[in-house]
Amino acid sequence: MSSNTITIPALQVHEKPWVDLLHQWVTTVDHKRLGILYIAYALVFLVVGGVEALVIRIQLMHSHNDFVSPQVFNRMFTMHGTTMIFFVAMPILFGFANYLVPLMIGARDMAFPRLNAFSFWLSAFGGLLLYFSFLGGSGLYGAGDAPDVGWWSYAPLAARAFSPGHSSDYWTLSLLASGFGSIGTAINIFATILCLRCPGMKLNRMPLLVWLNLVMAGMVLIAITPLSAAQIMLLIDRYLGGHFFDAQAGGSAVLWMHFFWIFGHPEVYVLIIPCFAFMSEIIPVFSRKPIFGYPVMVAATVCIAFVSLSVWAHHMFTVGMNSYANSFFTITTMAVGIPTGIKIFNWIGTMWGGRIQFKTPMLFSIGFLFQFLIAGLTGIMLACAPFDWQLSLSYFVVAHFHYVIVGGILFALFGAFYYWYPKMTGRMLSERLGKWHFWLFVIGFHLTFDVMHIPGLLGMPRRIYTYEPGRGWDTLNLIVSIGAFIQAIGILVFVWNLINSYFKGAEAGNDPWDAWTLEWSTSSPPPAYNFATVPVVESRRPLWDLKHPEDPDSQYE
Amino acid sequence: MFVLSCLLLPPNALAEHSHSPLTNILSPESTPAKSIFNLSLFVLAITGIIFAVVFTLLVYSISKFRAKSASANSEPAQVYGSTQIELAWTIIPILIVVVLFLATARVLHAVQDAPMPANAVEVTVIGHQFWWEYRYPKLGVVTANELHIPVSDPAHPTPTFLQLLSADTDHSFWIPELAGKTDLIPNHPNRMWMDPQHTGIFLGQCAQYCGTQHAKMLLRVSVDTPEDFTEWVREQRRPAIADERVVAGKRVFETTACINCHSINGTVANGRFGPDLTHLMSRTTIAAGAAGNTPENLRLWIQDPDAIKPGSLMPAMKLSDADLDAVVKYMETLR
Numbered sequence: 001m002s003s004n005t006i007t008i009p010a011l012q013v014h015e016k017p018w019v020d021l022l023h024q025w026v027t028t029v030d031h032k033r034l035g036i037l038y039i040a041y042a043l044v045f046l047v048v049g050g051v052e053a054l055v056i057r058i059q060l061m062h063s064h065n066d067f068v069s070p071q072v073f074n075r076m077f078t079m080h081g082t083t084m085i086f087f088v089a090m091p092i093l094f095g096f097a098n099y100l101v102p103l104m105i106g107a108r109d110m111a112f113p114r115l116n117a118f119s120f121w122l123s124a125f126g127g128l129l130l131y132f133s134f135l136g137g138s139g140l141y142g143a144g145d146a147p148d149v150g151w152w153s154y155a156p157l158a159a160r161a162f163s164p165g166h167s168s169d170y171w172t173l174s175l176l177a178s179g180f181g182s183i184g185t186a187i188n189i190f191a192t193i194l195c196l197r198c199p200g201m202k203l204n205r206m207p208l209l210v211w212l213n214l215v216m217a218g219m220v221l222i223a224i225t226p227l228s229a230a231q232i233m234l235l236i237d238r239y240l241g242g243h244f245f246d247a248q249a250g251g252s253a254v255l256w257m258h259f260f261w262i263f264g265h266p267e268v269y270v271l272i273i274p275c276f277a278f279m280s281e282i283i284p285v286f287s288r289k290p291i292f293g294y295p296v297m298v299a300a301t302v303c304i305a306f307v308s309l310s311v312w313a314h315h316m317f318t319v320g321m322n323s324y325a326n327s328f329f330t331i332t333t334m335a336v337g338i339p340t341g342i343k344i345f346n347w348i349g350t351m352w353g354g355r356i357q358f359k360t361p362m363l364f365s366i367g368f369l370f371q372f373l374i375a376g377l378t379g380i381m382l383a384c385a386p387f388d389w390q391l392s393l394s395y396f397v398v399a400h401f402h403y404v405i406v407g408g409i410l411f412a413l414f415g416a417f418y419y420w421y422p423k424m425t426g427r428m429l430s431e432r433l434g435k436w437h438f439w440l441f442v443i444g445f446h447l448t449f450d451v452m453h454i455p456g457l458l459g460m461p462r463r464i465y466t467y468e469p470g471r472g473w474d475t476l477n478l479i480v481s482i483g484a485f486i487q488a489i490g491i492l493v494f495v496w497n498l499i500n501s502y503f504k505g506a507e508a509g510n511d512p513w514d515a516w517t518l519e520w521s522t523s524s525p526p527p528a529y530n531f532a533t534v535p536v537v538e539s540r541r542p543l544w545d546l547k548h549p550e551d552p553d554s555q556y557e
Numbered sequence: 558m559f560v561l562s563c564l565l566l567p568p569n570a571l572a573e574h575s576h577s578p579l580t581n582i583l584s585p586e587s588t589p590a591k592s593i594f595n596l597s598l599f600v601l602a603i604t605g606i607i608f609a610v611v612f613t614l615l616v617y618s619i620s621k622f623r624a625k626s627a628s629a630n631s632e633p634a635q636v637y638g639s640t641q642i643e644l645a646w647t648i649i650p651i652l653i654v655v656v657l658f659l660a661t662a663r664v665l666h667a668v669q670d671a672p673m674p675a676n677a678v679e680v681t682v683i684g685h686q687f688w689w690e691y692r693y694p695k696l697g698v699v700t701a702n703e704l705h706i707p708v709s710d711p712a713h714p715t716p717t718f719l720q721l722l723s724a725d726t727d728h729s730f731w732i733p734e735l736a737g738k739t740d741l742i743p744n745h746p747n748r749m750w751m752d753p754q755h756t757g758i759f760l761g762q763c764a765q766y767c768g769t770q771h772a773k774m775l776l777r778v779s780v781d782t783p784e785d786f787t788e789w790v791r792e793q794r795r796p797a798i799a800d801e802r803v804v805a806g807k808r809v810f811e812t813t814a815c816i817n818c819h820s821i822n823g824t825v826a827n828g829r830f831g832p833d834l835t836h837l838m839s840r841t842t843i844a845a846g847a848a849g850n851t852p853e854n855l856r857l858w859i860q861d862p863d864a865i866k867p868g869s870l871m872p873a874m875k876l877s878d879a880d881l882d883a884v885v886k887y888m889e890t891l892r
Contacts, residue, residue, distance in 0.1 A: 070769050070868050150766045156743060157726045157768060162686075247744035253727060254745055287622070293638035318729060318740050318765075320721075320747035323669045327662050334654045338647065345646040346638075348614050355624040355633050366619060373611055377604040384600055384661040386593045386668055389737020390582040393729055393764040459580025459733040461764040464772035468846075471580060471760075548632075556637060 029113035030528055031098050034120050036424060038095030041124055042088045043498075047491070048131075049083035052076045054488060057481040063469040073465035074148035075167075079130070081151030082171065085267070086178055087127040089409060093274040094123075094185050096416055097213045099424065101189060103519035103526060104207045106198025106535040111191035119184030126178030133170035147171040150463060152264070153234075155245030155256035160238050169238065172231045179228045186220035189213055198518075200537040204298075205557070207517045207540065208291060211298050212277035215305045219270050222309065227263035230256065254319060261312040269308045272404065273301060275412035276343060279365055282419050283347050285515045286362035287354030290541060290553070293346045300339035300346075307336045317388040326385040333383035340376055344369065359513075360434030364415035367442055371407030375400060378453070396456025402449050406487075414441070414494070421498070422512050426524040427505030433497040440490035447483030451476055516541035578758045582733045586759070587709075587751045588716075589668045589736040596664045603657060668737075671750060678706060678717040684728030684741035684763070686870055687770035688832055688845040698793040699820070701832030703840045704778045707786040709752035715783070716752035729765035732778055738764045753780040762846075769868030775846025789839075796823030797835045797891055806887025809880045814872070821891065831871060837891040844869065856885045 025033060055076045059067045068076070098116065102109055110116045133146045147167040149157045158168050193214045197206070206214075234256075236242035243249040245256045284291045291297060313319075314333045317326055347369060356362065378400040382388050391397055414437070421429045455473045467473055511520040521543055522531055539545055539553035585591040673679075682704075683690040691700050706717040721730055723741040731738035735751040753759065763774035781789060799807075810816065811825055818831035826834075837843075841850055847866045848854040857864055860881055862871040876884065 070772065074766075074769060074771075148769075154727055154766070157766070162726055162768065247742075250744075252744070253742050288624075288632050290635055290637055292636065293643050296638065296643045318738050319742065320739060320745065323666050326665055326669065327658075330661050330665070331654070331658045334658055338650045338654060341650045342643070342647055344611065346643075348611075348618055349638070349642065351618045351622055353633055353636060354622050356619060356622050357624045366615075369615055370612070373608065373615075377608055380604055380657065381597070381600050384596060384657065384664075386661065386664045386737060387597050387600060389739070390590075390593055390597075390733060393731075393738060457582055459582065459731070459761065461729075461731065461762060463766040464762075466772050468775070551635075553635075 027117075029109075029117045031102050031110045031113065031116060032424070032526065032528075032530075034116050035095045035097075035099030037120055038091045038098060038123075041120075041127070042092035042095060043495075045083050045087040045127060046092075047495075049080050049088055050488060050491060052080040052083065054484060056080065057484040059465060060467075060477045061481045062474050062478060063467050063471075065466060068465070070465040071145070071148060074150075074463075075146040077463055078147050078150050078171075082130060082147075082175075083127075084405070085151065085271075086175060087123075087130070089271045089405065090178075090182060091123055092413060093216075093271060094182070096278075096413075096420070097189055097216070097274060098185070100420065100519060101192055101210055101213055102196065103423075103522070103530055104210050104517050105193065105196060105201055106518050106531060106537065107192060107196035108530050108534075110188050111195055112188050115184050116188050119181040119188065121181075122184065123178040123181035126174040126176075126181065129170055129177060130174035133167050136166065136170070152257075152260050154260075155234075155251075155253040156247060158234060158238075158256075159246060169235070172234055176228055176231045179224045179231070182220055182224050183228075186217040186224075189217040190221070193217075198535050198537060204295070205537060205540050208280035208294065208297055209274075209277040209517075212273050212280065212301050215301050216270055216273045216277075219266050219273070219305050219308075223263050223266035223270060226259050230259035230263070233259075254316075257316050257319060258313070261315040262309075264315060265312040266305075266308050268401075268404065269304060271409050273304070275368070275409050276301065278412045278416040278419070279347060279368060281515075281517065282361045282365045282415050283350050285419075285513050286357045286359060286365070287351045288357070289350055289354040290516075290544075291346070292349030292352075294540065296342060297346055300342045303339040304336060307332060307339070311336060314383060314385075314388070315392075317385045318392050330383055330385045334380060337376060337380055337383075344373060344376075359418070360429070360431055360438060361415045361419035361513075363435070363438045364411045364418065367438070368408055368411040368415065371403055371411060371445070375403035375408055378403065391456060393461055394456035395460045395462055396453050398462045399449050399452035399456060402452070407445060407449065411441075414438075417494075417498075419513070420519075421501070422508030423519055423524050423526070425502055425505070426508050427501050428508050428512060429497050429501045429505060433493055433500075437490050437493045437497060440493060441487055444483045444486030444488075444490055447486060448480050449483070451479045451483070455480075511543070514547075516544040518542055521546075578760045580733045580760050580762075585734055586755055587735040587753045589749075589751060590734055592664045592668055593737055596660060599660055600657065603653060607653070673718050673750070674714065674716065676715055677750070678715065679720065680704065680706070680717060681720045681722060682730060682741065684721070684723040684725075684730075684767070685830075686725050686768050687763070687774040687866070687868075689730075689774070689776065690724075690829075690832065693790070696790050696794070698790055699822075699833045700793060700836065701840075702775075702777065702842065702845045704776070705781055705786060705789050706751070706753065706778060707783050708756045708780050709754060711754060714752050716750050718748065718750045721747040721749065726767045727765045728763045728767045728774070730761075730776065731764040732759050732761035732776055734759050735761075735778065740765050753778075756780045756782055756785075770866050773845060773847040773866050773869075775842075777842060777846055792839065793836055795836075797821045799823070800890040803883070803887040803890050806883035806885070809876065809884050810887055813874065813876070815874070815884075818871075834888070834891055837888055839892060852885055852889060855888055856881060859884060 055068060059065050059073055145167050149163055149168050153171060156162060193210055233244040237244050237246060243251040245251050245253055247253050280291055280297060311329060311333045313329045382391055382400060418429050418434055455476050458472050460473050508524045510523055518535055539557050541553045545552035545554055585594040679695055681692040681694060689702050691704050707715050709715045721739055721741040723743045728741040729738045730741060735753055736749055739747050739749040757780055759778040761776035763771055816826035816828055818828040820827050820833045822835040843850050843854060843858055844866050859874055861873045862869045
């Protein structure tokens with residue numbers, strides 16, 4: 001008998017469920033798994049960066065405290081800033097973009113799944129490289145040390161004369177690596193949105209979250225490249241005898257500031273625009289109304305993106321630019337406030353006349369609106385160059401940008417977690433723990449960051465490891481530190497909620513919030529291919545059309 | 558909550574002017590700080606109004622439009638937008654921005670582009686890790702850490718103009734009650750000015766992160782009456798007093814590494830890396846304000862600078878007790 005089959009001898013296959021699981025996650029190119037990897041990785045660094053913040057706050061509880069040495073304190077605020085911006089905020093927002101964008105445009109994956117995986121692992125490697133500096137920062141003799149030059153790494157402090165050893169090289173290389181990862185992800189998000197929309201999903205029907213992530217991706221491409229270029233120039237200065245930033249050899253310390261902030265300010269909008277995106281999805285659903293002024297919201301976002309590329313030197317009002325340059329950056333900075341204000345008004349317009357349900361995602365969204373309003377107004381104060389000469393580099397500006405990053409970005413992210421966790425896991429987060437988390441965090445946040453403005457007005461500069469008694473700063477700093485610990489308790493409640501609800505949370509079903517965008521039309525969690533049949537949409541709210549065939553949106557658009 | 562927290566400001570924060578040295582930007586004592594303060598009141602008023610309006614709208618909408626259980630299952634009217642309303646909340650903010658910008662530009666120009674009058678006192682400030690060097694080129698005075706300037710009579714202003722330089726990393730000169738801060742950047746000379754209208758001590762500190770001991774790079778400005786200032790200049794221009802009784806300490810000082818970094822006018826010591834010590838005893842603090850200028854602190858500082866200011870660039874001199882005592886005795890004569 002001729003044989004065209006091969007008999008395979010009975011192989012003994014050992015079941016290795018943990019190894020298989022690990023293998024699946026490490027080799028995955030699925031946008032949902034990569035999104036969750038991004039988010040999980042960022043949450044780990046959120047805790048690490050949070051512990052660094054607590055070390056800073058313990059040290060500053062009272063004047064002349066000696067909880068840590070000045071060297072350790074300087075490393076802590078450098079690592080805290082670098083970690084929170086590059087290894088918490090960016091990856092967590094990329095994670096949500098990765099997870100949500102293909103689902104919301106009815107696609108089966110990102111445009112370049114393998115680039116997606118590559119970008120994630122590059123960013124992850126960057127984070128590990130930064131933290132390896134604790135061991136290898138001095139070149140592997142002695143105990144090592146982390147970079148201590150501040151997260152701006154201003155020249156000439158980062159030059160070899162002032163930063164011997166390799167600690168600031170780890171900083172440079174880790175940002176270079178994660179920066180390339182960010183560029184890869186940005187290209188991917190951009191291409192996905194432009195090329196993979198399902199039939200009927202015209203640009204003016206895309207959910208606002210998708211629109212805003214498109215703008216964010218474009219800004220990443222513009223903002224990260226000068227940072228990467230500057231990092232390479234810094235390496236050339238440090239190792240190949242270059243003089244880009246070496247003032248003694250004709251280079252310019254101010255040049256580094258321009259490079260850093262032409263990245264640094266658009267970066268703020270890279271972080272806040274995806275948070276505007278969360279707000280623009282969550283507020284309508286819990287107000288039971290469509291977003292107010294959709295085209296205006298899109299226009300305002302694009303406007304913010306353009307104007308924010310011309311405001312960077314408002315970080316440099318004290319550097320000694322001439323009065324014309326100072327005036328220019330004053331008016332551009334104030335101008336960004338206009339489209340941002342329009343957004344706040346449109347969110348209020350969305351809630352106006354609605355039936356607002358105060359579920360946890362909505363609570364965090366309302367917290368965002370209040371806090372972002374105040375952050376914007378202190379931003380106007382800082383935009384007035386003369387006022388900035390007093391406020392800049394003081395604790396007032398520290399309070400201002402934490403109002404943006406914690407009060408704005410982190411609150412929006414918490415809202416996003418409570419809103420999309422059911423989609424990602426199939427389980428609801430506990431509403432009871434969610435409310436504990438919200439109120440603890442609101443109280444801790446305001447105790448810390450409202451009070452933190454005042455030492456700035458009283459002349460307390462940032463980045464000091466201790467201060468003199470008798471300046472009126474002691475009590476205020478103690479209150480700020482107490483608030484930080486209340487926030488830390490809030491974070492513990494949140495982490496416990498994430499873990500406990502994964503196993504014991506209520507079943508979510510496909511559409512727990514009665515929402516309107518495409519991700520809620522598939523199962524929770526969605527299958528690897530997202531949609532069994534590619535959806536076809538006829539309006540901005542395809543699920544509203546489905547649920548209200550008598551009054552579909554498509555009639556009005 | 559934010560508004561409430563403003564009430565936590567110490568009671569003297571808004572007082573007319575406090576004479577105990579503080580670093581409060583809300584009690585300005587010099588024209589640049591006063592112009593900024595007046596601008597800040599205007600900006601605070603406008604932002605306060607914006608806050609009140611938007612805050613009210615927000616509170617109203619979340620309390621008025623909360624879902625009631627009776628209507629839980631029906632959807633509200635689906636409103637998509639309104640061009641008139643969008644226009645209104647675009648144009649009003651534009652007008653506010655124009656007004657704010659014009660007010661800002663006026664102060665910006667007045668402070669930054671102020672011409673230097675012929676009778677101004679000129680001081681060159683050089684930032685070092687982690688102390689301040691002051692040179693008065695027209696008066697021939699060199700000193701460190703404690704700046705002396707004359708009070709300025711509003712009728713006949715004698716402002717002080719500072720030329721800001723750096724010997725190493727970036728620093729920032731900030732005396733909150735006298736003027737906003739300006740950075741000291743290597744190879745990028747900057748300028749600022751102040752015309753304090755009251756005598757007294759004004760404090761501040763380096764505001765731009767400059768390295769390990771950024772925190773203890775303190776500023777101390779003594780605003781003197783014109784007579785006191787003239788007297789101070791006369792004293793500072795004298796060469797160091799040569800006291801026969803401390804010749805042993807002088808010898809130790811001049812035969813160790815001290816002279817590599819420090820100057821004492823009229824002796825062989827002419828280093829410029831550390832503070833000029835010619836009139837060390839005329840200063841109330843040492844180590845850029847980190848400790849009071851007492852014999853005990855001086856002794857500790859020479860013996861082990863890290864005990865007062867860990868990370869300071871002054872090395873521990875490892876002198877014998879006898880040499881240490883002799884040098885401290887010598888320092889005490891440098892009036």
